[in-house]
Amino acid sequence: AQSVTQLDSHVSVSEGTPVLLRCNYSSSYSPSLFWYVQHPNKGLQLLLKYTSAATLVKGINGFEAEFKKSETSFHLTKPSAHMSDAAEYFCVVSTTNKFYFGSGTKLNVKP
Amino acid sequence: GAGVSQTPSNKVTEKGKYVELRCDPISGHTALYWYRQSLGQGPEFLIYFQGTGAADDSGLPNDRFFAVRPEGSVSTLKIQRTERGDSAVYLCASSISGRSGDTQYFGPGTRLTVL
Numbered sequence: 001a002q003s004v005t006q007l008d009s010h011v012s013v014s015e016g017t018p019v020l021l022r023c024n025y026s027s028s029y030s031p032s033l034f035w036y037v038q039h040p041n042k043g044l045q046l047l048l049k050y051t052s053a054a055t056l057v058k059g060i061n062g063f064e065a066e067f068k069k070s071e072t073s074f075h076l077t078k079p080s081a082h083m084s085d086a087a088e089y090f091c092v093v094s095t096t097n098k099f100y101f102g103s104g105t106k107l108n109v110k111p
Numbered sequence: 112g113a114g115v116s117q118t119p120s121n122k123v124t125e126k127g128k129y130v131e132l133r134c135d136p137i138s139g140h141t142a143l144y145w146y147r148q149s150l151g152q153g154p155e156f157l158i159y160f161q162g163t164g165a166a167d168d169s170g171l172p173n174d175r176f177f178a179v180r181p182e183g184s185v186s187t188l189k190i191q192r193t194e195r196g197d198s199a200v201y202l203c204a205s206s207i208s209g210r211s212g213d214t215q216y217f218g219p220g221t222r223l224t225v226l
Contacts, residue, residue, distance in 0.1 A: 034214070
């Protein structure tokens with residue numbers, strides 16, 4: 001069985017400071033892992049994905065995530081937050097064709 | 112190029128009515144998915160099509176929900192005898208082949224409100 005836990009429902013950072021959004025997963029097999037972002041009234045957009053290649057994955061807009069099998073984690077980071085990063089972020093695990101979404105983390109960026 | 116499109120963007124209906132939600136996937140994508148996103152939650156899987164056939168409908172909550180994809184492109188999600196609990200955003204996604212690890216591309220969703 002697959003599941004995803006996003007450890008924080010809300011994260012607030014100041015513009016220019018680092019961002020850390022935490023994700024832990026449970027999977028019976030080697031998973032594919034994704035991070036998607038959802039801006040208000042917009043569709044889900046892929047930020048990055050891991051599919052068993054390099055464990056450090058770089059995505060769009062300066063985001064990256066590291067796959068740690070021993071910790072079953074796939075945390076999303078960004079060195080310096082921008083106001084435009086304010087959105088909801090979803091961690092996703094997949095071992096077949098179905099996606100299992102976490103409950104989301106809302107990122108607030110303060111000026 | 113064109114992404115996944117969904118119509119209508121908003122649908123308001125009364126309890127007990129029938130509704131149809133349409134999804135137009137990215138051209139050439141053989142796999143199509145429907146998800147439901149309730150307020151404050153992540154999307155939940157409903158059904159997956161590979162071509163014209165429903166390969167996995169394990170997420171459909173009950174027999175009031177049905178989906179078709181007759182020509183392997185456009186799909187319609189049909190909900191009979193709507194209930195207030197069906198109110199949610201219904202998301203459609205497509206991927207090029209449906210293999211594990213394929214990126215799913217999402218449409219903007221249809222917001223369904225059942226009064």
